[in-house]
Amino acid sequence: MPTNTPNKVKYGLKNAHYALLTIAEDGTVTYGKPIPIPGSVSLTMDAQGDTSTFYADNMAYFVTAANDGYSGTFEVALIPDQFRQDVLHETMDEAAQVLVENINNQTSPFALLFEFDGDVNAIRHVLYNCSASRPSIESETKEDTIEPGTETLSITADPRSDGLVKARTGDTTDADTYANWYKTVYIPTEEEASEQNGGGGSV
Secondary structure (H helix, E strand, O other): OOOOOOOOOEEEEEEEEEEEEEEOOOOOEEEOOOEEOOOEEEEEEEEOOOEEEEEEOOEEEEEEEOOOOEEEEEEEOOOOHHHHHHOOOOEEEOOOOEEEOOOOOOOOOEEEEEEEEEOOOOEEEEEEEEEEOOOOOOOOOOOOOOOOOOEEEEEEEOOOOOOOOEEEOOOOOOHHHHHOOOOOOOOOOHHHHHHHHHOOOOO
16 A cells, blocks of 8 residues: 655566457547466566757757657566467367467457565556567476476557556555556546646657
């Protein structure tokens, strides 16, 4: 539960969830119920976007930085079968209960939710418009000690059509919002969203 005491550090990774994203014909975006992805190992998402500088009066007169979202990797102990079906669109052969990958499979967009621990409060995040590519197939022979292998997804988090990229909780986040983070995908109010999209100020 968030308090007014700020975190000094963050560490760890846990409580990863995904929520399928649907875009209606009129452009309305909705999300399914967040579904857990157990076994989070690591998440690295690098900011994407170029910086453009306009020079005048012998100095950097105006600077803009594009926000093209994030891209990176998400490593888990084992990718759940449900994620493979929902997002990667592997199909289940019902008779034999075997997951099948087909060249015609198209991936589905989703929101990715997760949290980092803090010395005071956990910091909860959501990336609103993610896509994932197929993981590599790899493992190693067993030796004297067993070292579990992991699976890694390449993740791209693009801005939504309305500009939303991500959200995260803070030290003063509303208690209900914090508690319900993994029940429904948090969406800012229309007033907050319009301020974010309409600001357009210089950097």
